[in-house]
Amino acid sequence: MSGLWSAFRRMISRSQAANDADEAFHASRLLERCQAFRKLLAANNQALGAMAAIDELAAGTEPFTMNQVRSLCTEVAVRVLQMVQQVEALAPGRYPGLEAAFRAIQQELADVLRREPGPSSEAPLIFDLQGVDCAMASVVGAKSANLGEAGRLGFRTPPGFAATTAAYALFMASDGLAEEIDRRIQAAGAKALDEAHALSSSLQQLVMRSALPESLALELNAACARLAERLETGEALRLAVRSSAVGEDGEAYSFAGQYRSVLNVGLEDVAAAYKEVIASKYGVTAMSYRLARGLRDEDAPMGVMVIHMVDAAAGGVAYTADPATGRCEHVFVHAVFGMPKAVVDGATESDVYRICREPLEIAMSCIGSKKTKLVLARGEGLAYEHSPGDVAGAPCLKPEQALEVARAALALERHFGAPQDVEWAFDREGRLFILQNRPLRMPETPMDYAELEVAQSDILLSDGVTASAGVGVGRPYIVRKQADALRLPKDAVLVVRNALPAWASLLDRASAVVAELGGAAGHLAAVAREMGTPALFGASGAIAALARAEVVTVDADRGVVLSGDRSQLLSRKPRSPRVMVGAPVHDALLRAARLTTPLSLIDPDSPLFDPGYFQSLHDVTRFCHEKAVEAMFAEDDDRRFPQASALRLSYQGKPLQYWVVDLGGGVSPAAPPADKNRSSRLDVEMVACRPFRALWRGMIELPWSGPPALDMRGFASVVAQAASNPDLEPGRSSAMAMRNYFLISDEFMSLQSRFGFHFCTVEALICPVSEENFASFQFKGGAADRGRRVRRARLLADVLEGYCFIAENREDSVVARLEGASVREMENALAMLGYLLIHTRQLDMVMADNARAEAEFKRLRRDIDIILSRNARRAVEETSWKNQGTAGSN
Amino acid sequence: MRLLLVDDETEFLEMMGKRLVHRGIDTAVADSGRKALDILDNREIDAVVLDVKMPGMDGLQVLQEIKRRKPGMVVVLLTGHADLDTAVQGMDSGAFDYLMKPVALEELLAKLHEAMDERQPLDSSA
Structure with a gap:
């Protein structure tokens, strides 16, 4: 929508010239709302993305830093605050408790993230x-x-x-050293730690330079x-x-x-x-x-x-258990001439003594060739010194000295209650010094790993993203609408087209959930993770693949669905070790996640769908999103279109019942300059607005077969309705007199129309940033009796839901929307809407019964598939044409 | 667009400043809040990208002062030190957005263009 504001300014000046302040006002309101809505969608997506990242970290399998936790939570809070601000812009004053409820959660989150005060600098230095x-x-x-x-x-x-x-x-607090370090770590990007040499050296220099x-x-x-x-x-x-x-x-x-x-x-x-x-x-x-x-x-x-600094004649380390196996029968003493550091560095061979604990005696000794030794250097540090051959091969300890070391190590073990790793040295007078002692790291027992062996034919689906990890087994059950949901058997595998938040209430009954559309960042994914229900989303073709399957195993971790119960096989699969669980960063993350990611507001119709019931920032986003959609697409006076600067569309020389208002960039520069006359025409080919072009293609792609053949009762119903409809009185100025208007810019389109008796709006934005794209479709009314109108509305909702839209159907109205899709998907969606606009006209009249509705549903689906496949073919042709063009120019 | 980049880290100023100039953006730089306010008083500036953590006058103080002097000025906060309290305070004080380093140049530019787009109608009434 970039440039919409400048478009709006041009619009205002044009309108002012036309002395139509009212028109300008309505256009400005619409644009402000689009702008607010677009910002809200972008913020919503960013917030959900950051929440998904938080959930991912909460699994504890990947290492992360406190800086990442702070960055993610700050990101969520800022984006949610933006959403709250945009809801206020869309519906000023309508939700008075919203901001306060957000602030309360944000404050709690800030308390969790606050840096713990370091050790008190009051203590002795x-x-x-x-x-x-x-x-x-x-x-x-x-x-x-x-x-x-x-x-x-x-x-x-x-x-x-x-x-x-x-x-x-005290040192870290002086001159804000700690904060500067923190800042540099974050600015370098936590992900880059594995190539962090530059960062490390900058931080070390910073510390060295500080007084x-x-x-x-x-x-x-x-x-x-x-x-x-x-x-x-x-x-x-x-x-x-x-x-x-x-x-x-x-x-x-x-x-x-x-x-x-x-x-x-x-x-x-x-x-x-x-x-x-x-x-x-x-x-x-x-x-x-x-x-x-x-x-x-x-x-x-x-x-x-x-x-x-002990000037060591000999030194080394002692282990009171075997560090490789963890076995405790012997004490191991490693010794070298000079400083013990040479043992740890591995710079030279050492003498090794294996010493029995009880009675304490040398079981085995192995004298290495110690060709070099570490000694105190003349200035600072240590230096390697060459040892002549006869010295190098001599033992550096007397046997009783080795036993003395072992005895000391065992005494330390007894005192500290665990096997010890002891660094020791004998000085030039032969006195034994303990230089360092710590618990000995014992080896961890490695996990068994069983690789899955599965026949290719047993893999029903292998195309999906892990929305919630885990493995679930059950009979697939396909849910298309709420009514299906009521019959979902317990422990079935829930299979849906769209990962809608509305399905969240089913997750506790399902053993796993598979969705053809949706990703790990959505609301449903978050709820699935929270409830521990395995979920596989973006699994295209899932409904067809699972429709007739018996029991299946959903392995969300690997992104596959297998036929049969494979839980035995899968349970042996090693899970990634949860290395972070129990770590301080992880604890802090979990506390923050509790205030951030769980979703408790699920049903917008519930009385609990209210700021008073917010438990997390996710609840705030859900609420803001819902209310923004409501405000954005609610019908009110602001939606009237400017009349003055409209151009009438024509197609192949014939005038149409459509008018366009160009907000800027919506008309090709090649179009002939419009005269100031209101009746001036614009050829459809000259419209440069992206969503319009996609919609138009759908409108004209297939010929309309004209009004469907009516049954007698249908016709009677229309006549009866018409007779009682005051809008039909001739000469009466009414909403019926309104023409079909497109408000367009290069990337945005808003259509308001009446086709026959029904009222319809389509609004869409198509730009390269998928997150900001949206299309909305609203449809209401008709000429036939209520039953037929309701049937048509339900039919429309069903068709739209089948094609990625989130559709809601109440009585004879349908509200559907699509968000965050790519340019290609948006163009397909608009082509479909264009088709539906034309081909569902008067369809209400024939919707006598459900059988007829079913037949019409199939017809619409078939036509839409034709349109989409043509779109796809066109896209392929365009690409190859473009490629040829590039090849030619090279 | 005439941009003012404020950060106490001169390396960042130099690097980011150069890249912005390469993109054809008239960029002024300041390594402290005081200098930033001086520049704003004496030059035509459309938008400010402001570091939060600076010695002396910190970013939030600078933001509040800018908003006091020029309420319509677009200010994007850019910080290397993610802090929820400061982020929310910044947004409350009228920052257009709060971004965290490292930031992609494209993202920063997109933000600025978006801000400019929104700001102009306000200005025309001023």
Whole structure:
């Protein structure tokens, strides 16, 4: 509809020239409403799309971040707010409770999404490790807490201190560092995390460039000075600065090796090393890990452990169980010369001891060729040093030292109550130090996987999208209208043409639902997901394929329908592990999803269909959509067409009973300039309006066979009606005198017409953005008696429903609409409407009984199929013609 | 269309500014709210794309000030920091829309054209 406003302005100026303010007013009202309605549809689609994404994340099988949750919920809230605003524009003041009801839910949602306050920066910034135990893990991080605990148990640990999460919070709060990090992560796009090197490096540089808050810098210096004094090293003190994140090394999350440790640091570099460790929180692996495990940024505050650097003669790790199998008979000690880090890096072979627990003795030892070793470098860090051959092949531990390590590891296991992974070192005086201890990660038992083997002939349908995951078994039952719905057997597979919200009430009775049209973003899909009913949508040909089937199995996950009961086979199918379930991000998402995606307002006729009963933003969208449709397509005075600037349409030289008003772009520039005379003509071929052209094609595609042959009673009924209809009195100025008007622009069309005794409007927008397209059709009245009129209206509704329209039929009126279809689908829909406009004229007269109605239904369907197939052929020809054109021009 | 792009991130200003100019859009840039208001006082601008999170005067304050001085001005909020409260406050303060980074240039342009289309009749009465 771009350009409609400028069209409107031209219209106004033309009308003002014609001194017809009334006309201008009505045209402007119509345009405003179209604009509001179009915005509402676009917002509705965006909101539902974001809700579908939220539901998808809620399944917990794919990793996601808190930023994604916030973005999606914000998207939903903004779009729903736009819908509320547009409903107000369409029907000012009609729904006073709407906005307040929206605000209440939005406020609750905002509370759920609010960032949890980080660790309080009131707590001490630094703790001496001597004062730390494992109860303090949330303050100092896991590594400091475990090592502090080991020290208290009497193990020799390097002296040092822990910088707390309060120190981290203080740093992150200074100069809005945390918010800037958040902003950059979101701006980079959460999906791009796997190629996030650029982002990671920008975040790490940002942290490195930020100055430490003064109080923190002072306390770090003071703690280092106390340590130097205690160890009597003075300026020569060397330190290890290591990450100690909350949750790191925990039982649930290991973060193994993702954060940085800076070893052999001099006093003057402690502040920089501190920042380097904090920055490693934004390393690519660490970020991906948090993403994969559903940890929010605030779930992993960073403590930092600063300890005296042990100058190791030998070191390594010890496991109190076999990390590959999880078996607990032996303790494994891996040892190298120099710093233990060489074992973890895998840079050299190591000596491996397998040690029996009870009695504690070496069951097996395997001495590796340790050609290099890690030693303290002269400046900062560690350096590899070559070991001569005879040294390399010598064991780096005496047997009793290996047993000493095993004994310590087992004592830690006993204390912590789980198999341990211990990093240790012997210093040059032969004293054993525990450098780090954490729970040992045990292997998970792999799941059995059975691949499905199904014969091709058993696959009834394989074309559909998963609207709600799962597998359902049952007898297919096809529901075409509400009356069918009442007879839906329990646990049947519900099969429908359109995934209409109206079918939501059937989902608890159905074992699965299959729809030929509709996608994962619709209302029905959302309800199916919420109720856990497997749903397969967009399964074209489903009705034909399942009409005669006995029991079928709907495997919504794979998008197939199989004949027979395959639940046995399918139950062995491994489901994607729900990795996110239980993760903090997932919990937050579920709380937000409860306020966002469930749909409880289903039936617009129910008294509960009211803002007072909103439970989620989905309810708000459903309500707004329903009320917008009502306001948009309600009949009222605003719909009168401007009379002044109308041109009369002609076709093949003959004038028609149609007039057009061009709002701009609706008439080909090649048309001869219209004179100011009202009777000026416009050839149909000169109309450039897209929906008009599609409609017109349907109107003329098949010849009208003229008024249907009447039975006597039908004719009598018309005469009786006419006699009592005041509109038929000659000379009376009435709605009957109104002509058939098209209001057109390049992409928009609004037709108001009376064909004979019935009143009909068609409005449509066709533009390249499918989400904004819509067509609406309203039909009411007729000349025959009520029974016949009602039968015709029902017939029309049935035909329209068969072709993607959502149709409602009450008495002798039909209201049908189609939204969000592609250009091609819209053109087909309008061609069909054009056909129906012409070919259902006076059809009411012959609708004596249901048998006749059935016959007419078949005739209309057959004709429409002809029109659609011709449209398709034309499209193919156009494409090949265009392709030839391109080939020629190359 | 004459556009004013406001963002404290100069890299973004430069990159987005260039791309908009390539699309034939007369684009002015400002790296703070103050500068943005200065430009609005001294130059003809049709629409503003405004970052929300900025040091000093933040986007919402700038939005409110723009709306106080020029009620009809089209302002699209563009943020790297999705926040529901700010989004709703922004829409309430008269923002035309609230978009989240990263934003596709096409999407931003479509939004702006839509806004321009709607704004003009209001202006003609002003």
